[in-house]
Amino acid sequence: MRYNERELLSLARQPAEKAAEIRMSVPKKGSVLKKRLVKLVVNFLFYFRTDEAEPIGALLLEHCKITKEEENVFSISFIEEPERKYCFECATEEQCQEWVEALRRASYEFLRRSLIFYRNEIQKMTGKDPLEQYGISEEARFQLGAHRL
Amino acid sequence: MKLNERSVAHYATCDSPADHTGFLRKRVERHHHHGTSYQRRWFVLKGNLLFYFEERESREPMGLVVLEGCTVELCEAAEEFAFAIRFDDAGARAYVLVADGQAAMEAWVKALSRASFDYMRLVVRELEKQLEEACKSLAACRNSPRRSSSSGRKRHLSNPALQPLQEKPTTLENGYSTWSSGGCVAGGATCPDHDVGQTKPPPLPPRRRSAASSATGSPAPGLSPAMLESPVPPETICFSKLHNWYGQEIAVLRREWQERQKRGHP
Numbered sequence: 453m454r455y456n457e458r459e460l461l462s463l464a465r466q467p468a469e470k471a472a473e474i475r476m477s478v479p480k481k482g483s484v485l486k487k488r489l490v491k492l493v494v495n496f497l498f499y500f501r502t503d504e505a506e507p508i509g510a511l512l513l514e515h516c517k518i519t520k521e522e523e524n525v526f527s528i529s530f531i532e533e534p535e536r537k538y539c540f541e542c543a544t545e546e547q548c549q550e551w552v553e554a555l556r557r558a559s560y561e562f563l564r565r566s567l568i569f570y571r572n573e574i575q576k577m578t579g580k581d582p583l584e585q586y587g588i589s590e591e592a593r594f595q596l597g598a599h600r601l
Numbered sequence: 602m603k604l605n606e607r608s609v610a611h612y613a614t615c616d617s618p619a620d621h622t623g624f625l626r627k628r629v630e631r632h633h634h635h636g637t638s639y640q641r642r643w644f645v646l647k648g649n650l651l652f653y654f655e656e657r658e659s660r661e662p663m664g665l666v667v668l669e670g671c672t673v674e675l676c677e678a679a680e681e682f683a684f685a686i687r688f689d690d691a692g693a694r695a696y697v698l699v700a701d702g703q704a705a706m707e708a709w710v711k712a713l714s715r716a717s718f719d720y721m722r723l724v725v726r727e728l729e730k731q732l733e734e735a736c737k738s739l740a741a742c743r744n745s746p747r748r749s750s751s752s753g754r755k756r757h758l759s760n761p762a763l764q765p766l767q768e769k770p771t772t773l774e775n776g777y778s779t780w781s782s783g784g785c786v787a788g789g790a791t792c793p794d795h796d797v798g799q800t801k802p803p804p805l806p807p808r809r810r811s812a813a814s815s816a817t818g819s820p821a822p823g824l825s826p827a828m829l830e831s832p833v834p835p836e837t838i839c840f841s842k843l844h845n846w847y848g849q850e851i852a853v854l855r856r857e858w859q860e861r862q863k864r865g866h867p
Contacts, residue, residue, distance in 0.1 A: 453606055454664035461602060463669050468862050483640055494649065494669055494718035509603035514612045514648065530608040531615075556848075557841045559647030561617070563721045566840040570728035577735045588715065593620045 464491065464507045465477040470554050472547065473502060478509075479529075479536035490540070495560050497528070509537065518555045526552045568594060613645060613652040615660045621646040621712040623696070623705060626680075627653065628697035639699055649718045666696055673714040675706075682706040686713065711729075729839065 470492040475485040476499060488508075489500040495514060498507040515531040526548055527537040542548040556562070571594065574582045583589040626639035626672060643657040649669055652662040675682035676697055684706060686696040700706035 453610055454631050455609075455668050456688075456693075458686050459667050459670070462688070462693075463667065466670075466815055489858070501728060507602055509605075510648075511605045512609050512612065514832070515608070515615065530605065530611070531624075532608065532611045536666055553619055553834050553841075557844075560718055560721065562841075562844075563718070563725055564648070566741065566844075567721065567724045567728060569840050570725065574728060577732070577739060581733050583648065583724075586724060588724075591620075591712075593618070 454570065460496070460510060461506060462497060463493055464500075464510065466493050468493050469558070470551065472542075474543075474547075474551075474553075475541040477539045479538060485541055492554060492558060495556070495558055497558075512563060513555060513558045516564050518557070520548070520552055521584075524548050526555075528555065565595060609650075610661050612647065613650070614660065619645045619647050620716065621709065623709070624657075625653075625709065628699070630694060637644065637679075644698075646712055646716060647809040649716050651713065651716070651861070664723070668716045669718060671713075671717070673710050684710050686695065709740065715721065725840075770855075 464492060468491040472490055474490045476490060477485045487502055489502050490508070491498045491507075492561055497511040498505045499509055499511075499514055510527065513528075517529050518529070519527045519529065519537075520529050521539065524542045524545055524547075525539060526542070527539045528601045529535070529537045540548075540551065543553060568598045571581070571583055573587065574580070581589050583594060588594060603800055612631070622645050623644070625644050626641050629638050629640055642655065642663065643659070644784075645652045645654070645662075651666040651668055653664050653666075654661075655663050670690075671686050673684060673686055676685045680699045680808040682702060682705070683785075684698055684700070686698070687693075698709070700709055719787065801823050802806040
């Protein structure tokens with residue numbers, strides 16, 4: 453599948469919501485935990501070798517499951533392959549919890565659900581549709597009940 | 602750079618609803634030949650990702666355009682109904698796409714220019730603020746029975762949907778009254794009375810306690826002592842906090858269910 457790698461690399465250089473050096477392993481046989489610079493930008497998680505400017509890889513964070521594993525550890529797996537886990541070992545339990553929370557909120561799908569929720573609440577409270585001012589109130593993606601996953 | 606391509610392709614083709622779909626002709630970039638040609642592809646927009654397929658029925662996408670940091674503009678191409686996706690990065694290639702007609706072109710330009718994650722996040726943050734303000738105004742209205750303009754929003758008082766809240770506390774299915782003179786109840790537990798029947802309100806969390814007792818921190822009368830205290834204050838309107846909280850409850854219930862399953866049906 454082709455993709456605009458150049459733009460993705462450019463995205464990896466943007467200011468991150470969250471970045472840290474975390475030990476990480478990929479779901480490959482014999483894979484061990486290695487120290488990586490892990491960077492969350494929009495709905496992508498980039499990971500770099502700590503001394504390199506270009507990421508080794510990127511994970512699109514849609515339809516993924518963030519699981520708190522044992523102490524200091526969390527994993528990312530994807531809906532269609534739940535056994536294949538990317539594991540992350542943090543320095544502290546606190547850091548681990550912060551990353552779990554941040555990653556669970558990092559998907560576009562989550563933002564969409566938030567938007568629908570807030571829109572509905574505001575509408576109930578004020579009788580007014582807050583999306584009208586943006587001219588996007590009619591878009592199918594923002595309708596209540598549009599996205600039942 | 603590696604990408605979790607299998608998962609990305611799965612996301613493209615799974616049945617989560619797309620934000621926009623349709624046929625577009627995509628300009629083919631040729632380096633060695635002169636002249637331009639276009640290929641008709643099936644395009645699917647999901648979030649900030651624009652996928653294109655060789656055919657509508659293709660099982661896997663041919664390609665993906667990540668739509669962060671791009672601009673979408675009408676194109677001065679020789680083709681009618683053409684528009685381009687351009688990136689800030691100088692030297693980056695532009696994607697020139699041609700729609701079937703004026704309406705299709707406008708719909709695509711509109712959809713694509715609002716597709717970025719950044720845009721969504723902006724809108725969500727704005728709505729979050731608005732909800733907070735609406736909550737505060739509501740509280741202010743209830744605290745001052747006169748038609749004062751302290752909130753500056755007279756429509757709250759005249760909005761018939763909101764009147765019942767001031768007159769009587771609403772008793773909800775689980776028997777707990779959530780309305781009182783102070784405070785605003787979090788979204789998710791708001792009054793179902795003026796829900797005009799379009800949607801059912803989300804199920805009420807059993808631990809919701811009345812705002813009046815929130816100061817003391819003790820459960821409202823009627824709350825079973827076995828009920829846990831809500832870790833989230835009643836004023837919470839932040840979706841992600843509510844989301845996490847519901848999630849914890851679900852995780853606990855799921856664990857209990859699984860244990861019951863292991864022990865055999867009770």
